[in-house]
Amino acid sequence: MTKVAIVGGGPREHIPDLTVYVEEEIIWIGADHGSLSLLDQGIIPNHAVGDFDSVTAEEKDDIMEQAHQFKEYPAEKDETDLEIALRTAYKYNPTVLYLFGVTGGRLDHELINIQLLYPLHQKQIRGVVIDKGNWVELKEPGLHEVAHSDRYPHISYIPLTPEVSGLTLSSFYYPLENATVTWGSTLCISNKLISEKGTFSFEEGILLLVKSRDVIGGLNPGLV
Numbered sequence: 001m002t003k004v005a006i007v008g009g010g011p012r013e014h015i016p017d018l019t020v021y022v023e024e025e026i027i028w029i030g031a032d033h034g035s036l037s038l039l040d041q042g043i044i045p046n047h048a049v050g051d052f053d054s055v056t057a058e059e060k061d062d063i064m065e066q067a068h069q070f071k072e073y074p075a076e077k078d079e080t081d082l083e084i085a086l087r088t089a090y091k092y093n094p095t096v097l098y099l100f101g102v103t104g105g106r107l108d109h110e111l112i113n114i115q116l117l118y119p120l121h122q123k124q125i126r127g128v129v130i131d132k133g134n135w136v137e138l139k140e141p142g143l144h145e146v147a148h149s150d151r152y153p154h155i156s157y158i159p160l161t162p163e164v165s166g167l168t169l170s171s172f173y174y175p176l177e178n179a180t181v182t183w184g185s186t187l188c189i190s191n192k193l194i195s196e197k198g199t200f201s202f203e204e205g206i207l208l209l210v211k212s213r214d215v216i217g218g219l220n221p222g223l224v
Helices: 033-040 057-066 081-090 107-115 117-122
Strands: 003-007 026-031 047-050 069-072 096-100 126-130 134-139 142-147 154-159 163-170 176-182 197-202 207-212
Touching: 003 033, 003 081, 026 033, 026 081, 033 047, 033 057, 047 081, 057 069, 107 117, 117 126, 117 134, 142 207, 154 163, 154 176
Parallel strands: 003 026, 003 096, 026 047, 047 069, 096 126
Antiparallel strands: 126 134, 134 207, 142 197, 154 207, 163 176, 163 197
C-alpha cells in the first residue's frame, strides 16, 4: 500500500498535527506554501512544487535547502499548485492520498478541492480531505464499515449525486433502514456511533462520508 500526503497552501490554522501521521510510511508533497507548513511541523517534504508566490524569498530558500526534491513553476500557468502536486503524487501510483491544507480558505477553492475526491476515486485511489475539524471521504454503493474516532466523533452522510437510495445505518444513535437522501436533506447530518464500529450501506448514488467534531471558541489548535 502506497500512501501519499499533499499539504496545500490553505490557512495554517486549519492544518492538523501532521506528526500524528509520520509513523505511517508516507510520501510528503508540499504545494507552494504547504511546503513551509510541513517544515514548520518538522517534516521534510519529499517534493516541494509550485510557483512559490505565497512565500518570501528567504522562506523559498529554506524550502529549497531542505526538500528532497524542489521544482518551481512560473506564476502564470494552466495548472494550480495543487494540480501540480497531484500530478507528482500520481507518479507513485498511490492507493491512499491524504489532502491537508485544502480547506478553510476561499470557498471556491474548498469546494473544488473536495470535488477532487471523485477523480481520485475514478483512479482507484482512496482520497481523504483532512483538517482540524473534519475528515471527508467519497463512498460508492455497497457495504462499508466505519470506526469511532475520538478526534472526529460526529458522522454525517452528504449526497454528492442528486439522490442516494437504499441507505441503511447500523450501530448508529439514529439508525436508518433503506432510506432515500436527496440534495438539501439534513436527514443524515450529525449522527454518532453507539459502538466502536458500525456499518452503512446504500444501493445507488455517491456519498460523502464526513467525520467531524465541534469546535468551540475558535479552532482549538491544541487538538489534532
